[in-house]
Amino acid sequence: MRLSAWKVLVLAVGLVFALTAVAVAFDEELYPGERELWEKAREEGGLNSYDTGPTWANWQGQFDAFTERYGIQINYNDLGSGATVVRLEKESNNPQADTAYYFMPFGALAAEKGLTAPFKPVNFERLPEMIRHPEGKWFSIHKGTVVFVINKRLVSETPTSWEELLDKRFRKSVVYLDPRTTGIGYALTIATTYAHGGDLDDMSPGIDYLAELQQAGNVRLIEKTTPFDKFVKGEIPVWITYDWNGYRAKYIAGLGDAVDLVIPEEGTITAPYAISMVEGAPHPNTAKLWLNFIMTDKGQGIFAKGFVRPSVPGVELPEEVAGKFLPASDYDRAQDVDWIKAQSVQEEAARMWGSKVLGED
Amino acid sequence: MERRGLTYLLLLPLGALILLFLVWPLALVLWESLWVDGRLSLGNYSLLIFRNLYRESLATSLILSLSTAFLGTLLGVPVSYAIHKTRGGVRSFSLALTAVPLTFSGLIVGFSFIILLGTSGFFTLLMQRFFGINPLEFSEFLFTWRGLVVAYLYFLIPRMILTMVAAWSNADWSQVEAASSLGARPATVFFKVLLPMLAPSVLAGSSLLFAVSMGAFGTAFALTGTGVKILPLVIYTHVSEVAADINAADALAIILTTVTTGVILVYEQIFVARQPVRG
Numbered sequence: 001m002r003l004s005a006w007k008v009l010v011l012a013v014g015l016v017f018a019l020t021a022v023a024v025a026f027d028e029e030l031y032p033g034e035r036e037l038w039e040k041a042r043e044e045g046g047l048n049s050y051d052t053g054p055t056w057a058n059w060q061g062q063f064d065a066f067t068e069r070y071g072i073q074i075n076y077n078d079l080g081s082g083a084t085v086v087r088l089e090k091e092s093n094n095p096q097a098d099t100a101y102y103f104m105p106f107g108a109l110a111a112e113k114g115l116t117a118p119f120k121p122v123n124f125e126r127l128p129e130m131i132r133h134p135e136g137k138w139f140s141i142h143k144g145t146v147v148f149v150i151n152k153r154l155v156s157e158t159p160t161s162w163e164e165l166l167d168k169r170f171r172k173s174v175v176y177l178d179p180r181t182t183g184i185g186y187a188l189t190i191a192t193t194y195a196h197g198g199d200l201d202d203m204s205p206g207i208d209y210l211a212e213l214q215q216a217g218n219v220r221l222i223e224k225t226t227p228f229d230k231f232v233k234g235e236i237p238v239w240i241t242y243d244w245n246g247y248r249a250k251y252i253a254g255l256g257d258a259v260d261l262v263i264p265e266e267g268t269i270t271a272p273y274a275i276s277m278v279e280g281a282p283h284p285n286t287a288k289l290w291l292n293f294i295m296t297d298k299g300q301g302i303f304a305k306g307f308v309r310p311s312v313p314g315v316e317l318p319e320e321v322a323g324k325f326l327p328a329s330d331y332d333r334a335q336d337v338d339w340i341k342a343q344s345v346q347e348e349a350a351r352m353w354g355s356k357v358l359g360e361d
Numbered sequence: 362m363e364r365r366g367l368t369y370l371l372l373l374p375l376g377a378l379i380l381l382f383l384v385w386p387l388a389l390v391l392w393e394s395l396w397v398d399g400r401l402s403l404g405n406y407s408l409l410i411f412r413n414l415y416r417e418s419l420a421t422s423l424i425l426s427l428s429t430a431f432l433g434t435l436l437g438v439p440v441s442y443a444i445h446k447t448r449g450g451v452r453s454f455s456l457a458l459t460a461v462p463l464t465f466s467g468l469i470v471g472f473s474f475i476i477l478l479g480t481s482g483f484f485t486l487l488m489q490r491f492f493g494i495n496p497l498e499f500s501e502f503l504f505t506w507r508g509l510v511v512a513y514l515y516f517l518i519p520r521m522i523l524t525m526v527a528a529w530s531n532a533d534w535s536q537v538e539a540a541s542s543l544g545a546r547p548a549t550v551f552f553k554v555l556l557p558m559l560a561p562s563v564l565a566g567s568s569l570l571f572a573v574s575m576g577a578f579g580t581a582f583a584l585t586g587t588g589v590k591i592l593p594l595v596i597y598t599h600v601s602e603v604a605a606d607i608n609a610a611d612a613l614a615i616i617l618t619t620v621t622t623g624v625i626l627v628y629e630q631i632f633v634a635r636q637p638v639r640g
Contacts, residue, residue: 083601154480154497172501178587180602220497221504222586224597234481237497350602358588360414 026069030296031122037289038070044283046073047290050087050100053078055228057142057244057273058306065302066293072286080225081106081183088115088278095280098287103183104131105343107138107274112343116276119288121295123312131272131311131339140272140311141294142303144242145334146184146191147268147326149249150260154237161265162195162209165238170218173237175230177223180350184226187271188240189349190337195266200341203349211356222358242271243326247307251324263330270334272311387618394611405612415613418590422575422617425506425591429513430571434563436514437521444522445529456526459519467516467579474512474584478503504585512580517570524569528562561632568628572621592617 029035054060054076063074079087081102088100088110100110110116111133120136131140148165150158155173159165165174179185193199193206213219220237221227231239232253239245243261250259275294281287293299300310304317307325317325325331354360397404409415444455462470477483480500488494502508536558540550578593587598592613599610 086601172497222588224587235475235479
């Protein structure tokens with residue numbers, strides 16, 4: 001076979017790329033078979049990761065560490081959990097995503113619709129059974145607790161309870177996310193429910209509370225995606241969100257004492273987040289490499305560095321963050337929930353929220 | 362005959378483009394909106410009458426678009442006249458400046474309004490400093506449909522200006538001069554000569570503003586949450602929530618398209634057809 005000039009050029013360029021890739025190689029394997037998987041992944045040339053927005057849950061830290069270790073770029077988007085499932089469904093004839101990340105009940109929903117593929121990553125067996133699909137069609141990677149994050153430049157006195165948020169001095173102050181399209185929105189609807197004596201069989205106490213908050217005129221905005229930048233910019237007085245957003249604003253974005261985190265007195269919930277390999281993923285080996293990486297103790301530690309609590313039990317928190325979390329006695333007020341059941345009542349909850357809070361019918 | 366054939370040949374790429382990226386997708390959306398549970402039905406459209414949410418969002422969208430079209434015309438026409446009267450460097454500079462807002466994406470416009478008028482926005486802090494106004498109360502309007510009117514005007518007024526600057530230049534000023542020299546009072550000149558001459562352009566401009574603000578999404582997305590019910594945002598929510606209702610969203614999209622193109626078509630029927638070709 002005769003090689004034309006441009007073919008030689010292509011080969012040469014390819015060789016240079018291959019050598020560069022080798023240059024970022026690692027010395028020690030994180031788990032048996034890592035190197036072999038990496039070899040296969042490199043031929044696939046990329047990874048599409050749905051809903052892993054970089055400012056959310058320290059995904060940026062994971063991207064950086066992954067690309068540094070393997071020399072593989074990650075394409076991501078930031079849709080919201082509900083939108084992710086809808087998108088996977090729309091694309092099911094021609095899947096674009098390799099992995100999809102969501103609030104756990106949405107993962108269960110995606111698995112039920114046959115949109116995810118079974119894969120058991122490193123550390124899978126260490127996860128509590130409640131937060132992993134038996135075949136690995138989804139598994140939890142980290143969790144977050146629903147808290148108030150307060151901007152003290154806009155709020156003189158920090159509220160300590162759900163009840164207090166109804167007070168007149170919080171007029172046009174509270175911001176939260178839409179329960180119909182986002183995991184956090186649904187999680188906080190469950191949190192208000194548990195705080196008001198309801199449960200998954202009867203979510204009306206929590207939704208009635210949110211309706212009361214709305215009627216009191218205290219809701220400033222119901223957002224569609226995480227308004228982290230808006231919070232840091234000083235647009236949000238009281239933000240009902242996950243704890244890591246608060247820690248991130250306080251310690252990483254540098255707002256320091258201007259930010260207060262509160263676990264409300266009546267209680268709240270802790271929500272697991274899950275990830276899946278997508279059925280028919282275009283880059284399956286890269287997907288496995290990525291899922292393994294975030295589930296290793298190293299990957300779980302990267303979450304922890306962003307104040308996102310890992311799902312794998314026994315992962316040691318890095319020293320620089322361990323002392324900065326709210327006291328364990330505060331976290332005792334956060335309950336765990338039957339998340340599989342939460343998925344089954346979600347549609348009804350979303351409908352009820354729309355009709356009671358926004359008056360949609 | 363041969364030349365005409367060549368013209369049609371040259372139009373082919375455009376035709377293909379329109380077919381592929383406008384007609385085909387629209388047809389799909391229309392089909393999905395009409396096909397309910399395996400049969401043709403107007404169910405999705407009847408929801409528009411029966412569901413509060415849809416009625417409200419259509420109404421809010423219409424009010425928003427009418428307000429922006431009206432205010433944009435009111436503010437844009439005088440400015441366009443001023444620019445028309447300038448010459449040379451000043452003219453090109455002001456025209457260039459007018460075009461700048463058109464180059465920004467809606468998201469950027471939305472965020473820039475947050476920086477100016479948001480809770481810790483520049484003007485908000487000035488108002489607090491000098492007039493003791495509560496920033497939370499002051500900036501609250503920005504996240505309602507009234508705030509959207511203000512934000513939309515930012516990219517709508519330039520559209521009005523550009524449309525009108527051309528109209529002023531093409532206007533037949535000799536008629537105005539003739540009327541004046543024949544002794545007509547300024548008011549008469551304005552109402553009898555100038556207004557009829559310019560009315561089609563003003564209406565063309567304002568119907569364009571109406572259509573643009575009916576469909577604008579990025580700015581509304583960046584500024585307001587799901588609390589503000591306007592058609593583009595309701596469509597967005599419908600295609601992204603768990604209990605996604607794609608067919609209803611399709612129906613809403615068809616309504617939105619019909620309203621916006623309808624306004625422009627009606628305008629063209631009434632005015633453009635009657636317009637003498639000027640030359």
